Amino acid sequence: MNKQRNDVIFQFCTLVVFFIIIMFSFSIFLGGHYTPGGGFVGGLLVSGALLLILIAYDIRTLERILPIDFKKVIAIGLAFCYATPLIALLMNKPFFTHFFGDLHLPLFGDIHWHTAMLFDLGVMLAVIGTTMTIILTIGENE
Template sequence: MKKQSNDVFFQFNAVIIFLIIMMYAVSIFFGGHYSPGGGFVGGLLLSSAVIIIGIAFDMKTLNKMFPFDFKIVTGIGLFFCILTPILSWTYHKTFFTHKFGELHLPIFGEVHWHTAMLFDLGVLLAVVGTSITIILSIGENE
């Protein structure tokens, strides 16, 4: 007699954990310039959240939930990493000179931003794209 697997409890908890890790990753990303964190740590947290969904469900469900190529995400991240320091040259400033300002976001309120956040966003996207691509390529072989 075949034992029936009931993964509903595990899958429900995985979705809750996914949402908690995603919120914490965004918090780490935005706080990265004033405390430890930033794009790399935020990217690792986002990747771990996606991987938890892949473990709880399966690779087909993961591909349905995130229907984009993570290699392209890596490319977009690298584009931001290259574009950010080059933007300083358009203002006739030295390489990697940053601009500062205030930005109003609906959920977060007033956020102090600078162009280093664009660089960190590029790092975040590159880390997420690379790590998820590696995990998915390992998972496809099984």
């Protein structure tokens, strides 16, 4: 039986809340070196935002919006986590020595960067990939 759903208000509000959660997750991610947060919490927030899209619509809509194999996202995240300490070893420094500096971007001005952000990016991608793989695997059994 094909059940007709009429969740227009819920679906509209989901799109608004989705972008708010995504922006907050990037704020938490970028502030993770100086305040509580970082890649793990940012990744959980992104996964929560994607889960909200999944609940408001359905699994096919999410796959149409984001045609991503989340197992590959896990692999990319782990590659970042693995490559970050190798940067230090290649520069003849102790394992996990982080480097920092200032980078000038035309629209944003001077931005302070840190190689720990690359590691946190890897953690964020691994958390998003793992969480969404678990959720989508469970959800496919409908």
